[in-house]
Amino acid sequence: MNAPGPVPAPDHVFDWLDTEADKRAAAGLVRRLRPRRADTGEVDLAGNDYLGLARDKRVAGATAAAALRWGAGSTGSRLVTGSTELHAELEHELARFCGAQAALVFSSGFAANLGAVTALSGSESAIVTDKYIHASLIEGCRLSRADVAAIAHSDVAAIKHALATRRKPRALVVTDSVFSVDGDLAKLGELTEACRAHGAALLVDDAHGFGVLGEGGRGAVHQAGLSGAPDVVTTITLSKSLGAQGGAVLGPRRVIKHLVDTARSFIFDTALAPGSAAAALAALNVLRAEPELPGKVLAVASRLSEQLAEAGFTVSTPDAAVVSVQAPSPEKAVAWAESCAEHGVRVGCFRPPSVPDGISRLRLTARADLTESDVDAAVKVIVDCAPR
Ligand SMILES: Cc1ncc(COP(=O)(O)O)c(C=O)c1O
Numbered sequence: 001m002n003a004p005g006p007v008p009a010p011d012h013v014f015d016w017l018d019t020e021a022d023k024r025a026a027a028g029l030v031r032r033l034r035p036r037r038a039d040t041g042e043v044d045l046a047g048n049d050y051l052g053l054a055r056d057k058r059v060a061g062a063t064a065a066a067a068l069r070w071g072a073g074s075t076g077s078r079l080v081t082g083s084t085e086l087h088a089e090l091e092h093e094l095a096r097f098c099g100a101q102a103a104l105v106f107s108s109g110f111a112a113n114l115g116a117v118t119a120l121s122g123s124e125s126a127i128v129t130d131k132y133i134h135a136s137l138i139e140g141c142r143l144s145r146a147d148v149a150a151i152a153h154s155d156v157a158a159i160k161h162a163l164a165t166r167r168k169p170r171a172l173v174v175t176d177s178v179f180s181v182d183g184d185l186a187k188l189g190e191l192t193e194a195c196r197a198h199g200a201a202l203l204v205d206d207a208h209g210f211g212v213l214g215e216g217g218r219g220a221v222h223q224a225g226l227s228g229a230p231d232v233v234t235t236i237t238l239s240k241s242l243g244a245q246g247g248a249v250l251g252p253r254r255v256i257k258h259l260v261d262t263a264r265s266f267i268f269d270t271a272l273a274p275g276s277a278a279a280a281l282a283a284l285n286v287l288r289a290e291p292e293l294p295g296k297v298l299a300v301a302s303r304l305s306e307q308l309a310e311a312g313f314t315v316s317t318p319d320a321a322v323v324s325v326q327a328p329s330p331e332k333a334v335a336w337a338e339s340c341a342e343h344g345v346r347v348g349c350f351r352p353p354s355v356p357d358g359i360s361r362l363r364l365t366a367r368a369d370l371t372e373s374d375v376d377a378a379v380k381v382i383v384d385c386a387p388r
Contacts, residue, residue: 028330029351034341042341043378045304045364046348050212050321051283051293052369053243059282063244066278074271078105079260082271090277091248093284098210098218099227100234100250104259107272109207109237110136112247114143115263116203116235117174120255121146126166128159129174130186132356134205137174146172153179153356156190163198171200177220178208181355181363183301183322185209188224195231202232211241212298212320216291220320238272241287244279246272293368297321300375301366307379313386323364324350325382332387333360339385345378 074082095103106112117140209220233251301318314326327333330351337349348363
């Protein structure tokens with residue numbers, strides 16, 4: 001008898017993906033990668049390079065020099081071969097700048113958030129979050145095995161109630177400092193009071209506040225007088241204001257020690273590339289030397305928002321660098337953003353599922369290196385390209 005031949009590979013196991021793709025197309029939710037050229041000449045109101053440092057020669061040059069000295073990659077996880085002297089120096093300098101006891105660098109802000117939320121909670125914990133927190137924090141909550149309550153946006157009374165009625169002994173309140181979609185600021189003072197009244201720790205994702213808010217760009221947590229607090233932990237990304245790549249957690253020394261021992265996105269992840277650590281360090285030095293940069297970002301954000309409001313759009317009032325402009329539908333938002341790009345202005349386009357309230361938007365980000373005439377010209381393009 002012949003042995004049975006190999007089973008032919010079935011070509012239908014991923015058929016369901018086509019059905020899902022059709023559904024997304026019908027809802028106007030298809031996403032497209034648009035590789036940019038190095039020299040577009042576009043006005044960039046879509047990126048997160050708030051201080052305009054990503055291509056600054058001091059910052060990009062530090063990347064190149066570090067890559068030549070230390071290598072293109074870090075060669076291993078932080079606990080094996082991936083920790084270089086650059087990582088240690090960056091952690092020291094970030095903590096010193098922000099007034100935290102200690103800092104720990106991760107390979108991204110996403111990894112920092114996953115690591116912080118999971119390591120600081122667990123099955124004995126309740127996590128109470130604002131509904132509009134960043135996706136990376138939401139993923140951390142999902143992995144945490146904690147009881148998770150996601151509360152309506154900016155509703156501190158409901159957060160207090162959730163803390164008071166929790167069934168678990170430990171509690172962690174999780175919030176963005178500046179919310180990614182509309183750019184509004186969390187009520188950090190009230191949240192801290194609520195945490196302290198109910199024995200909870202506070203975790204603040206300051207991705208959009210660091211480098212833009214607080215004295216010299218020390219961030220929203222510093223601005224709220226909470227840096228160095230024994231019950232507050234901050235996460236940041238190195239990929240926005242610092243124009244580099246990577247993330248960090250800042251907080252009490254014992255929190256950082258706990259993360260080194262237990263945060264899985266720290267332990268089981270290749271360390272941040274030396275070039276990125278060096279770039280972040282160089283950018284931090286620029287920020288120290290030029291403390292006026294954050295104020296320039298805020299002025300650009302206000303000018304954008306005021307002019308678009310005057311033109312009749314529904315625009316957020318920016319608390320930091322992010323300005324959002326409502327669009328009538330996902331399809332119209334995409335067409336609006338594409339038309340702006342064709343006219344030399346790159347804007348962000350946020351649609352479901354990236355918007356917690358389901359409203360599609362153009363998302364504009366201010367940059368310190370834009371002049372008033374850059375802003376005025378960009379606003380004219382956005383107004384001219386608006387859907388009729
Ligand atoms: C609020 C917030 N947290 C975390 C992250 C993730 O940071 P990273 O891009 O460094 O992974 C982002 C970036 O998009 C963000 O906007």
